[in-house]
Amino acid sequence: MACAPPQKDNGGAQTQSGVKAAEATSAEAFGGMDGLVTAAKAEGELNVIALPPDWANYGAIIKAFSDKYGIKVNSAQPDASSQEEINAANQQKGKSASPDVFDLGQAVALANTSMFAPYKVATFDTIPAKFKDPNGVWVNGYGGYMSIGFDSAKVPPITNVDDLLKPEYHGKVALNGDPTQAGAAFSGVVMAALAQGGSADNIAPGVDFFGKLHQAGNFLPVDPTPATIESGQTPVVIDWNYTNAAETRKLPSWQVVVPPDHAVAGYYFQAINKEAPHPAAARLWQEFLFSDEGQNMFMVGGVRPVRADQMAVAGTVDKAAFSKLPSIDGQVVIPTPAQTEAATKYLADNWAKAIG
Template sequence: MKLSARTRQLAATGAAAVLLLGGSVACAPPEKESGGAETQSGVKAAEATSAEDFGGIDGLVEAAKAEGELNVIALPPDWANYGAIIKAFSDKYGIKVNSAQPDASSQDEINAANQQKGKSTAPDVFDLGQSVALANTAMFAPYKVTTFDDIPAAFKDADGTWVNDYGGYMSIGFDSAKVPEVTSVDDLLKPEYRGSVALNGDPTQAGAAFSGVLMVALSQGGSVDDIAPGVEFFRKLADAGNFLPVDPTPATIESGQTPVVIDWNYTNAAETKKLPSWKVLVPPDHAVAGYYYQAINKDAPHPAAARLWQEFLYSDEGQNLFALGGVRPVRADNMAADGTLDEAATASVPVIDGPVTVPTPEQTEAATKYLAEHWAAAIG
């Protein structure tokens, strides 16, 4: 499962429908000439800020096809429907998609870009959690997709340096054939859940895990400004022998190794298709929501393909493919108004009536600092 995480502003009050380094190689890959081919406007592909620099979408498609490949990272096929998205993009444009480290964290994405800078294997694009994304904006190339004006201002950088792509709710997934029904966060401290409760990643590096600790903190009387009760709860879980220090994956879930998983609702929901006894709870009184951040690596080895990928993700086709993955696409409201949103797909996304907690960047930064100082000691 993807370890990256994102948190962005969503409806925080009222009725809210809020609708992720591969193996080593024997020799280093060749260095890439930076910048790519020149566009129709005379700027290099790596400096293009819109499709207009290529003379329009057709020109961008031509440039991307000439590159022939796209490198993505940390995109599990069962996360937000990325398997189908990658296939649809590749089939549509005839571009080979190289998917590295599907189970990597957001920080792993940045590390890979730094370690492989100038090489043909470097990531072309990023899909990141909020804290990691906002800490590394100097690595991103500003680009405005053709649907940029259709994306709410709260979910994008004004220059297109980053744009939110999809969001969801934090949840508890559990195998009802192996553990009792989970009705609340507090249930997880019961003896029946000994050696059963896994968190998707390290909350100091992975957005899903960070949001999981925040959800738990809210259930224990904490707040977005006080995540300490969440850390304390996990200390109790560890002391009771209930916390399972294993990063969950579809394989660990289906084998029964991780019968309880705290993760995004859409990732947990994907397991219900494979494991009929798998159920998903979004605690309605402690709802935590978040969006992920999409960005282009400014040193992308395939700069035109990277930009075409963004165009695809934010097109009606790409956004509906996200919806089919159980996430809320960022253009959902406008597409619904235009009649272009796949309503059958969004029907699988939970609707929470009531307050939804979404940390600001400043709150995320403060909470991440607290976790860095206290998490490791808490879980032993």
């Protein structure tokens, strides 16, 4: 019989200002960044979840953080969905293995803000207002465009969403996750909706499209991973451009297209678990992600960090990485929180029926 993980309470640790680490809303509570670093090192560990090494350069980011501060990073369930992050935090509440921080798609993040601890990183004021909660409950870290990746050695070229209904793609089209749980899949449905005459306010055509894809036998109910792509099991994948682009380094025949007339962008939400077993390390992690160093590392992973434009003006951006970020000339759709909430409800009511 397995023993339950031990309980851990670092939330009671006092900061220099007398505030508990778990209640600190900025590094100033620790007496500044040096004090935060000291407190985080004393905790010695950080628990992250749902951060695949090939996603947004997280493998390198985790290593850089660990090397810089001498803090052990425990990376759990790298292929988990956003909803599974929340589930894990609820199931492991009060235990030392509980996630310290979250990286979430918009729909799941906005539905669970009561679980987040407000915190403003040192660069908070340089982040545009529309990409953050005013109190620091959540902040967008990075984003990208929804795309279609395909193995040109196995399937004909794809130029738009409608191509996916063709017989040549029978049993070959995979979506990264369940759109009721995963941010990438949610945005994939929005992209399909736009291509079918819908909008961020009306994603029904997108759900209908996947229903048609299922009826045609083209929809492949497999959650794609680098392994399924490289083995040929999922030769067509609807996913973020940076995740798809990461595969081109391993599979030269893998190509990526962002439908220019139906471009959908999305940002991932960074937040601290208010029940974090390592509250100081969680706050230091956020500081690292939103520093120039962390933001440039995201950029090397092919994503657009939230501070990219500000850093370009300040001259602190990695110019080589910045120049490689995809740009779309036409209109780009980024669903608002209200649109996301309505679309999430529609998906909950209709997605399973469409692909069942």
